[in-house]
Amino acid sequence: MAQGKAAVIRSDLDIVIARTLARDTAKNMGFGAIDQARIATAVSELARNIFLYAGTGTVTVREVDRSGRKGIEIICEDQGPGIVNIDTVMQDGYSTSRGMGMGLPGAKRLMDEFDIRSQEGVGTTIILRKWRM
Amino acid sequence: MESLRIPILKIGNVLIASIQTTLHDTSAVQFKDDLLQRIFETRARGLILDLTAVEVVDSFIGRLISDIASMAGLMGTRVVITGFQPAVAITLVELGLELQGVLTALNLEKGLAALQREIEESGDGTG
Numbered sequence: 466m467a468q469g470k471a472a473v474i475r476s477d478l479d480i481v482i483a484r485t486l487a488r489d490t491a492k493n494m495g496f497g498a499i500d501q502a503r504i505a506t507a508v509s510e511l512a513r514n515i516f517l518y519a520g521t522g523t524v525t526v527r528e529v530d531r532s533g534r535k536g537i538e539i540i541c542e543d544q545g546p547g548i549v550n551i552d553t554v555m556q557d558g559y560s561t562s563r564g565m566g567m568g569l570p571g572a573k574r575l576m577d578e579f580d581i582r583s584q585e586g587v588g589t590t591i592i593l594r595k596w597r598m
Numbered sequence: 599m600e601s602l603r604i605p606i607l608k609i610g611n612v613l614i615a616s617i618q619t620t621l622h623d624t625s626a627v628q629f630k631d632d633l634l635q636r637i638f639e640t641r642a643r644g645l646i647l648d649l650t651a652v653e654v655v656d657s658f659i660g661r662l663i664s665d666i667a668s669m670a671g672l673m674g675t676r677v678v679i680t681g682f683q684p685a686v687a688i689t690l691v692e693l694g695l696e697l698q699g700v701l702t703a704l705n706l707e708k709g710l711a712a713l714q715r716e717i718e719e720s721g722d723g724t725g
Contacts (some may be wrong), residue, residue, distance in 0.1 A: 468705035477623035483652060485620075502654060502685035506693060513623070557694055561667035568657060 469527025469538075483512040483524040483526055490526045490574045491537050496597060504537060504595055507572035511541040511591055519545025519588070529594065536577075536596040544588040552577055604629050606636045612713060613640060614706070615646035626662050633666060634656035636671030637675050645670055646671040648706055660695040667700045676678065676716045695701075 470490070472483040488505040496504065499564035507522060522543030529538045548554055557570050569591075573579040578594040602702060603700040606615045621629065637645060647666065649655070655663070678701045682690075690697065701716070703709035 481620055481622045484656075488654070499685045502683075502689045503692070509654060509658075510693075513656070513658060513672055548670045562603050567639045571657060571695075574692050574694070575689060 469525045469540075471523050471525040472512075473523060474522045474543075475520075477513075477516060479504075480509055480512040480516060484509040486524070486527050486535060487537070487539055491527070491595075494528060494537060495596060496537070496595070500595060503575040504539070504593075505577040507593055508539055508541075510568040510572040511593070515541060515543045515545070519543035522547050522588075531596075536598050539585050539593040541591045541593070542588065543597060547585040547587055547589055548581075548583040549585055553583075603632070606633060608636075608642065611642055611717065612644040612646065613637065613642040613712065614646045614648065615697060616650065616659045616706075618651045618688065621659060623658055625715065626659055630666050630669075631715055633712050634669055634673070635666055637670055637673055642675055643717045645675055645676055645677045646680055646706065646709045646713060647677065648680045648709070649686070650683070650705070652681075652686060655682075655686050657693060660690055660693070664695075664697050664700055676713060676717075676720070678703050678709040680704070 470486055472479060474480065474483060474488050486506040487508040488501050491501045491504045507550040512524050522541065522545065527538050529536045554569050554574070572593065575592045576595050580592040581589070583589040604615055604617055604619065606613055633645065636642070646679050649669065663679060668678060669679045680703045682702065701712065
């Protein structure tokens with residue numbers, strides 16, 4: 466398994482750093498301009514969630530290979546309050562803060578795979594993947 | 599952290615701001631405040647926000663753009679957003695943000711023409 470590169474999220478500046486890391490990795494892997502924008506935008510949404518709800522966390526970006534198919538995998542982890550009802554936050558328009566309620570469902574639509582695990586009081590881990598055409 | 603201020607230019611009764619730098623959330627909010635203050639000071643009738651160099655618009659910046667258009671509208675200033683890159687337009691719609699009610703144009707030239715029409719229709723354009 467590739468180690469990948471990580472960005473620590475502590476401030477709103479780190480949101481930009483995390484999405485630039487994801488975009489640069491996607492570009493180097495040969496993703497097209499539109500997929501690069503999709504990946505960068507999805508990471509921006511999730512990194513902002515970490516900053517707003519958990520305060521700190523990490524975004525790790527790496528290349529993955531599944532039966533010969535190359536993809537980018539982004540792991541967003543925090544030890545924040547966790548999400549009590551995942552089904553609710555995955556609905557369009559649901560928001561508890563300054564967002565428009567597009568963050569999680571929007572990021573899911575922009576990516577090929579979206580796995581979310583969260584436990585109240587323990588934290589949240591979201592794994593995003595996009596496969597190269 | 600101090601960020602690069604985005605220049606806001608005035609031509610006649612129109613303000614033009616072109617975002618050439620990556621905005622993080624705090625600098626984006628500062629930019630919105632600067633824009634509204636400049637509108638107030640200059641009594642500009644129109645504002646063009648040019649996004650030609652912007653490669654990522656997430657829900658935060660998308661909402662900010664929509665807010666700028668609404669807030670400037672309350673002050674009597676029409677806003678046209680120009681230069682959305684194809685990848686930005688695609689991701690915004692997929693994200694679920696269609697910026698309804700926000701006037702857009704392909705480029706600065708077309709945006710300026712659209713804005714002049716809007717200003718003329720809404721009465722005296724002399725500002």
